[in-house]
Amino acid sequence: MKNYSIEIKWAIRFTLLTLAWAIGEKFAGLHDKFIADYALYTNLFGFPALLFFILALKEKKKYFFNGTMTWTQGFVSGVILSFVIALFTPITQYVIYKSITPHFFDTIIAYKLKSGFMTAEVAQQYFNLQTYMLQNSFSNLSMGIITGALVSLFIRTKK
Template sequence: MNKIGIELKWAALITAFTCGWAALESALGYHKDFSNIIVTAFIYYVILTFLWAIAFIDKKKSLGKNAVWEFKSAFKFGLFLTGLLTLLSPISQYIIYENISPDYFENIINYQLSKGKQTRESLELIHNMNFTIRQGVMNALSLGVIYSALYAWVFKTKKQVINTPPTQTNFNKKKK
C-alpha cells in the first residue's frame, strides 16, 4: 500500500477537484448558459496542470533528498496515476451528470439548438452519458500520457557521476 499511496492520494484529489469544479460551474450557472464555458474550461485545465505537477513533486519528495528519479521511473509513476484517473473517470462523470448537474445534457442540446447549427438528433448522439463517459476515459488516457511524459522529463534527476582526478603515471623513462 505504501508504494502506491501517493498515486491513490493524487488520483482521489484530482477526481475530487474535477467534481468540485463541475459543482462550481453548475452553481455559477455555466451548465445552463454555456457562453463562458471556454474560459472556465481553460481555467480548469490550468489548475489541473498544476495539480499534476504537485503530484510529481510530492512523489519526488517522498523518494528522499538525494534519490535518483530517472525518466523511466517518473514516467511509470505518471502512467500509473493516469491508469487510476482513467478508472475513476466514469465514476466522476456519473457524479457530475447525475447528481451535480442532472439537466446538463438537455441544457447543452437546447443551447446548441438555439445557435441553429445542428439538429436535435445529431446533438443527442454526442450529448449523452455513454458518449461522455467514453470521451472522459479517452481524455484521461491521452492527457495523462502527455502529462506523464512532460513531467517525467521535467522532474527527472540524473545519476550523479563522481569525478575523480586522473591518476598520474610516471612517463619519465630513461632513454639509452
C-alpha cells in the first residue's frame, strides 16, 4: 500500500473536492432554482479535476520516482488513482444526494418533464441514486484513465 499512498491521498483529496463542488453547486442554486443551467456548469468540474491529476502525477514523479518518470509509470499511477477515485465515488454520491442536496433528483426530474426533454419513466430511470453511483463510478474510471494517459505524456521525463 505504501507504493500507492500518493494515489490514495490524491483520491481522498479528489473526493473532498467533489463534495466541495457539490456544495458550491447547491449554494449557487444549480440544484434547484437554476437547474436548467446545471448540465453546463457541472461540466466545469473538469478543470479542477485535471489540475488534481496533474498535481498527483507530478508528486508521484518527484517523490516516488525521484524526478524521473516514464509515460508507462505515469499512466499506471493514473489508472490506480482513477480506480481508487471510482471506488470512493458511490460513497461520495450517497453523501451528495442524501445529505447535501436530497431533493436533487425530484427537482431535475420535474425540470426534464416540464421542458419536455424526457418522459416520466425515462427520467426516473436515469435520475436516481443507484444510476448516478454507477454512471459516476464508470465515468470517473474512464475519464481518469484518459486524463492520466494524457497528463503522463506531458510530465514524463523526456530523454
